[in-house]
Amino acid sequence: MELILYYMPGTRAERIRWILEELDLEYRVETIDLFKGEGQRADYLAIHPLGQLPALKVDGEVMIESGAIVQWLAESVPGSNLAPAPDQPTRCAFNQWMYFVATSLEAPAWEMMLHGRILPDEQAVREIIPFAEKRYAEALGVLENAVKDQDYLVDGRFSAADIMAGYILAWFPGQLVSYPALQSYLARLKQRPAYPHAPAN
Ligand SMILES: N[C@@H](CCC(=O)N[C@@H](CS)C(=O)NCC(=O)O)C(=O)O
Numbered sequence: 342m343e344l345i346l347y348y349m350p351g352t353r354a355e356r357i358r359w360i361l362e363e364l365d366l367e368y369r370v371e372t373i374d375l376f377k378g379e380g381q382r383a384d385y386l387a388i389h390p391l392g393q394l395p396a397l398k399v400d401g402e403v404m405i406e407s408g409a410i411v412q413w414l415a416e417s418v419p420g421s422n423l424a425p426a427p428d429q430p431t432r433c434a435f436n437q438w439m440y441f442v443a444t445s446l447e448a449p450a451w452e453m454m455l456h457g458r459i460l461p462d463e464q465a466v467r468e469i470i471p472f473a474e475k476r477y478a479e480a481l482g483v484l485e486n487a488v489k490d491q492d493y494l495v496d497g498r499f500s501a502a503d504i505m506a507g508y509i510l511a512w513f514p515g516q517l518v519s520y521p522a523l524q525s526y527l528a529r530l531k532q533r534p535a536y537p538h539a540p541a542n
Pocket residue numbers: 351352353354375380391392393394395405406407408
């Protein structure tokens with residue numbers, strides 16, 4: 342299988358890099374520097390129509406959406422062990438956390454990131470931030486309960502859902518101060534050899 346990861350450090354492409362490393366797959370990295378506007382290059386728009394990261398090319402076919410790519414790799418790579426099979430009882434929890442992270446956790450975190458750190462003053466709507474922080478804290482409370490008595494989200498075993506969650510939790514470590522189980526959970530995830538600490542290139 343030929344894999345090409347369209348990547349920039351710090352972006353959601355880290356999720357893909359993380360799972361590719363967990364699965365010990367070989368892949369090529371194509372860096373797209375969003376800060377230099379490379380996402381809007383015609384050749385990249387032909388790969389990702391929104392000019393966003395990540396994209397993964399698999400034997401010439403392109404996939405976009407980090408959650409979908411993570412899930413697809415977890416399910417499709419033989420022997421992956423990163424997603425329960427559809428007929429397993431733990432599949433319910435797996436689906437739940439994959440979607441919970443992509444929606445309830447990531448949406449407010451992204452508002453905080455966008456309006457608090459990324460957008461310039463003239464575009465940022467700072468008034469959004471307190472509400473987003475409240476929604477983020479509510480989602481953190483749910484996740485805190487989920488990892489209070491187990492190491493990982495799904496049946497206590499590491500899965501693709503932890504990759505989805507760990508990437509977002511690392512955005513705002515300061516917000517975890519009232520969530521001791523999540524602090525330990527994030528520390529545990531960061532200790533995994535496949536965790537993407539340093540940029541890929
Ligand atoms: N839901 C998409 C979001 C992709 C996304 O927003 N990526 C950011 C980087 S983390 C991006 O490319 N932003 C540049 C832009 O929107 O032009 C996913 O998870 O793949």
